[in-house]
Amino acid sequence: MARPKMLKLPEVLEEIEMSRAAFYRMRARGMAPKLIKLPNGQIRCRRSDLDAWWAKHEIAA
Numbered sequence: 001m002a003r004p005k006m007l008k009l010p011e012v013l014e015e016i017e018m019s020r021a022a023f024y025r026m027r028a029r030g031m032a033p034k035l036i037k038l039p040n041g042q043i044r045c046r047r048s049d050l051d052a053w054w055a056k057h058e059i060a061a
Helices: 009-016 020-028 047-056
Strands: 006-008 043-046
Touching: 006 009, 006 047, 009 020, 009 043, 043 047
Parallel strands: none
Antiparallel strands: 006 043
16 A cells, blocks of 8 residues: 655645745644644645645635
8 A cells, every 4th residue: 555645845835836934824823734743853744635725725616
């Protein structure tokens, strides 16, 4: 079974086209994708969590 794809924070920021500062403001308001902090202090986001975040914030056309 394949492990889920883990994205680094810069990859997430690039995909959602947002600055780090804006992302952390959004995170402080509880509106950011779910993140995982590794024991070495690095931040990761599962691809599935980012996709779910995108789906949650879609605007119906």
